Amino acid sequence: MVQVNENYLKLKAGYLFPEISKRVSNFIKANSSSEVIKLGIGDVTEPLPQACVNAMSKALNEMGTNKGFKGYGPEQGYGWLREKIAENDFMSRGCQITPEEIFVSDGSKCDSSNILDILGDNNLIAVTDPVYPVYVDSNVMTGRTGETIQNGTYQGLLYLAINEDNNFLPEIPKSKVDIVYLCFPNNPTGATITKEELKKWVDYANKNKSLILFDAAYEAFIQDKDIPHSIYEIEGAKNCAIEFRSFSKNAGFTGVRCAYTVIPKNLSGHNSKGDKVDLWPLWNRRQCTKFNGVSYIVQRGAEAVYSSQGKKEVNSLIDFYMKNSKIMQNKLRTSGFTVYGGDNAPYVWIKVPVNMTSWDFFDYLLEKANVVGTPGSGFGLAGEGYFRLSAFNSRLNVNNAMERIINI
Numbered sequence: 001m002v003q004v005n006e007n008y009l010k011l012k013a014g015y016l017f018p019e020i021s022k023r024v025s026n027f028i029k030a031n032s033s034s035e036v037i038k039l040g041i042g043d044v045t046e047p048l049p050q051a052c053v054n055a056m057s058k059a060l061n062e063m064g065t066n067k068g069f070k071g072y073g074p075e076q077g078y079g080w081l082r083e084k085i086a087e088n089d090f091m092s093r094g095c096q097i098t099p100e101e102i103f104v105s106d107g108s109k110c111d112s113s114n115i116l117d118i119l120g121d122n123n124l125i126a127v128t129d130p131v132y133p134v135y136v137d138s139n140v141m142t143g144r145t146g147e148t149i150q151n152g153t154y155q156g157l158l159y160l161a162i163n164e165d166n167n168f169l170p171e172i173p174k175s176k177v178d179i180v181y182l183c184f185p186n187n188p189t190g191a192t193i194t195k196e197e198l199k200k201w202v203d204y205a206n207k208n209k210s211l212i213l214f215d216a217a218y219e220a221f222i223q224d225k226d227i228p229h230s231i232y233e234i235e236g237a238k239n240c241a242i243e244f245r246s247f248s249k250n251a252g253f254t255g256v257r258c259a260y261t262v263i264p265k266n267l268s269g270h271n272s273k274g275d276k277v278d279l280w281p282l283w284n285r286r287q288c289t290k291f292n293g294v295s296y297i298v299q300r301g302a303e304a305v306y307s308s309q310g311k312k313e314v315n316s317l318i319d320f321y322m323k324n325s326k327i328m329q330n331k332l333r334t335s336g337f338t339v340y341g342g343d344n345a346p347y348v349w350i351k352v353p354v355n356m357t358s359w360d361f362f363d364y365l366l367e368k369a370n371v372v373g374t375p376g377s378g379f380g381l382a383g384e385g386y387f388r389l390s391a392f393n394s395r396l397n398v399n400n401a402m403e404r405i406i407n408i
């Protein structure tokens with residue numbers, strides 16, 4: 001008799017985005033005349049940078065020749081891409097990250113869940129609340145939590161609330177945690193962390209021999225000069241942090257698929273006897289066994305992000321979305337909303353009217369303005385009372401959506 005992984009049965013039934021789709025399609029069925037504008041799911045909308053398109057099409061043609069054909073590439077990614085990444089994303093910011101410490105992959109979503117493969121089952125794990133649901137659900141699936149309790153949180157995880165009282169910065173736990181997930185600039189709140197605040201986390205982790213899993217998927221959207229783009233800008237981070245980066249949001253690779261994870265060579269965990277064990281060889285082994293690398297074509301596309309044309313085009317994509325974000329902030333404030341985020345991230349995080357829950361506001365906005373957003377409570381208990389609007393859309397849709405909201 002086949003046994004299933006019962007941890008999957010602990011997952012909360014109504015996952016956020018399917019529930020949103022259901023409500024939207026019910027609404028559209030009942031109101032066929034109204035056109036709905038979706039500012040919900042965090043997916044990019046603008047076409048790929050031409051530099052990437054050209055590089056991928058050249059690579060594709062190469063593959064069709066005897067001379068240019070390539071089979072399996074290195075599991076860790078091609079050296080030429082890892083070198084460009086090290087140089088442009090780290091060395092240029094004074095972070096001593098070597099190409100060897102960079103593992104190219106097909107996404108940060110999978111990397112941030114797969115990383116659990118090399119980490120023990122009995123770590124005490126902390127996540128922020130609200131949170132990118134992938135961190136929580138992958139811990140549930142691998143049996144690292146208990147059941148959900150009535151309020152929807154899982155036993156065994158430590159939730160660090162981020163809300164307006166703490167300026168959307170998680171408080172450092174009084175007790176010791178082994179692993180903490182931090183995502184800055186933050187999805188869903190759009191909040192950022194300063195070097196001083198991040199330094200406190202790095203010091204905490206080094207003192208307690210904990211590991212920080214740092215998700216920097218939105219670093220390209222940072223506008224303020226003082227906000228760190230990488231955790232390795234903080235002294236001591238190479239001893240306590242893994243960083244996830246992705247080409248999804250900066251270069252619009254959500255449908256192309258390329259990302260990378262940094263595992264510093266001197267980063268270690270411990271075995272059950274308390275001896276130090278390096279993490280780099282474990283992740284390398286994991287990738288070599290379970291992963292066969294990212295397509296050559298796609299890696300050439302990612303490499304082009306670092307060309308001078310690529311950099312220019314990525315900058316104008318970021319400017320475009322951040323202009324959307326500014327428009328949204330201004331219009332929403334004008335119509336009386338309290339607005340957070342949106343300054344260094346493509347998400348604005350608004351407070352819903354006092355007499356409504358996040359889901360009430362979702363229905364209200366859908367009905368009155370035909371605009372779709374994401375209820376904050378879908379990202380965690382402490383997201384209740386908030387609502388996420390994404391700046392990933394055409395200018396026309398953003399303008400129209402804001403006009404509709406103002407005119408409710």
Ligand SMILES: *Cc1c(COP(=O)(O)O)cnc(C)c1O
Binds near residue numbers: 132183246258259
């Ligand atoms: C979009 C996003 C990513 C990127 O995921 P990919 O799998 O690389 O597309 C990672 N983390 C967060 C929080 C995100 O929102």
